[in-house]
Amino acid sequence: MRILVVGKGGREHALVRALAESPGNPELFSFPGSDAIHEIAKPVEADGLESLVAWMKANAIDLCVAGEESYLVKGEGLANLCASNGIPCWGPPKQSAMLEASKEFAKDFLVRNQIPTARATATDSLEEAFAAIAGEYPTVLKFDGLAAGKGVAVCPDEASARAFLDEVFTQRRFGPGRVLVEQCLTGPEVSVFAAIVDDSYQIFTPARDYKRAGDGDLGPNTGGMGAVASRNLVPRPVLERIEREIVLPTVEGLRRDGLPYRGFLYFGLMLTPSGPQVIEYNCRFGDPECQAVMPLVKGDLASYCLAGAKGELRPDFISFDDGWSVCVILASAGYPESSRSGDVITGLGNTGDFRVYHAGTRRNDDGDWETHGGRVLAVVSGGATRQEAVSKAHAAADLIHFDGLQRRRDVGILNFD
Numbered sequence: 001m002r003i004l005v006v007g008k009g010g011r012e013h014a015l016v017r018a019l020a021e022s023p024g025n026p027e028l029f030s031f032p033g034s035d036a037i038h039e040i041a042k043p044v045e046a047d048g049l050e051s052l053v054a055w056m057k058a059n060a061i062d063l064c065v066a067g068e069e070s071y072l073v074k075g076e077g078l079a080n081l082c083a084s085n086g087i088p089c090w091g092p093p094k095q096s097a098m099l100e101a102s103k104e105f106a107k108d109f110l111v112r113n114q115i116p117t118a119r120a121t122a123t124d125s126l127e128e129a130f131a132a133i134a135g136e137y138p139t140v141l142k143f144d145g146l147a148a149g150k151g152v153a154v155c156p157d158e159a160s161a162r163a164f165l166d167e168v169f170t171q172r173r174f175g176p177g178r179v180l181v182e183q184c185l186t187g188p189e190v191s192v193f194a195a196i197v198d199d200s201y202q203i204f205t206p207a208r209d210y211k212r213a214g215d216g217d218l219g220p221n222t223g224g225m226g227a228v229a230s231r232n233l234v235p236r237p238v239l240e241r242i243e244r245e246i247v248l249p250t251v252e253g254l255r256r257d258g259l260p261y262r263g264f265l266y267f268g269l270m271l272t273p274s275g276p277q278v279i280e281y282n283c284r285f286g287d288p289e290c291q292a293v294m295p296l297v298k299g300d301l302a303s304y305c306l307a308g309a310k311g312e313l314r315p316d317f318i319s320f321d322d323g324w325s326v327c328v329i330l331a332s333a334g335y336p337e338s339s340r341s342g343d344v345i346t347g348l349g350n351t352g353d354f355r356v357y358h359a360g361t362r363r364n365d366d367g368d369w370e371t372h373g374g375r376v377l378a379v380v381s382g383g384a385t386r387q388e389a390v391s392k393a394h395a396a397a398d399l400i401h402f403d404g405l406q407r408r409r410d411v412g413i414l415n416f417d
Helices: 010-020 049-058 078-084 094-101 103-112 126-133 158-170 236-256 289-296 301-309 386-397
Strands: 002-007 027-032 063-066 120-123 139-143 152-155 179-183 189-197 200-203 207-209 212-214 218-221 226-230 262-272 275-282 297-299 318-320 324-331 355-358 361-363 369-371 375-383
Touching: 002 010, 002 301, 010 027, 010 289, 010 301, 010 355, 010 375, 049 078, 063 078, 063 301, 078 094, 094 103, 094 275, 103 120, 103 179, 103 275, 120 126, 126 158, 126 179, 139 158, 152 158, 152 218, 158 179, 189 236, 189 289, 189 301, 200 236, 207 289, 226 289, 226 386, 236 262, 236 275, 262 301, 289 297, 289 324, 289 355, 289 375, 297 301, 324 386, 375 386
Parallel strands: 002 027, 002 063
Antiparallel strands: 120 179, 139 152, 139 179, 189 200, 189 207, 189 262, 207 226, 212 218, 226 324, 262 275, 297 318, 324 375, 355 375, 361 369
């Protein structure tokens, strides 16, 4: 089997490694990939989606796996181009990927299908946004389009709301787009993932990520400073309610609305006092949750994704470890406001019962690994208990060093102890 994985971050490194461990020994390719991914998957040269799909067709690629969300909505859309060229794609077409690409589209879908979610108002200007806030703080502000995980702000007061709205409407940091002013929900957050194939679905191992930069959930919001995953993370009655009130109605809503879907769908949820509610959809695996979840997936992921892309859900191809997995992110100096590149990384030669996924690294001229982005590495370890996984993951993270390294030391601990 010949598989191309599209994307370049830590999530894609985890996916590539999981696919490589499938028993069929698939031949893997990547675009655009990274130095670390290219050690497992051969690089592909292309200057856009059209040339990439042409390369896949010319090189008899059996399966395209969409890791990074932006390619699903660029141009004609990755999955759409694959379909028109007869290439199975594990990832939804552009019209369905709007569930992630547009917060307003997703909110309309949720409301229309009576799926629990916060009330919200779409606004076109700073003045309209403040009128919608109406002095009620805290409030949640969401830029309507894709913003690499940085388009959402939980604002406790007027000053923080004004700062975010200035970024959106005055500085145009994320480009043109509206802002959803949303009710601020309270409760623990959880990430639930489902593989969806038309009318069928399978729920994967739930996870919880850590968004704030500092211990104790302090500091600025980030793309994620770590994650914990386990089948035991969410009590069974709660997960059954999530499936009944959120996952199943979403799958039925996709069918009813004529939105075809084959791929992973991420449900970002808040477990509020009145029950689970949807915060957001992502039309791919979460990052860094993917790095925590993938080591718990056993079996033939490559054949599973290929069968799904062809229209058949095969839950018998995979199984899930009942233990725990903890992912600790090592970030560069300045993150999340900025990032610093060129700091040499040491300790990657250490071995043990852990995995290291590369997110923002590159090889320098001397052949050493160095930082090349905000979130640099994900260090992951597992255990039969959460405490065991926490201890092993943080001990493994202690082995790796680079100047300016930032990490949280309460990943897997906060919200539990």
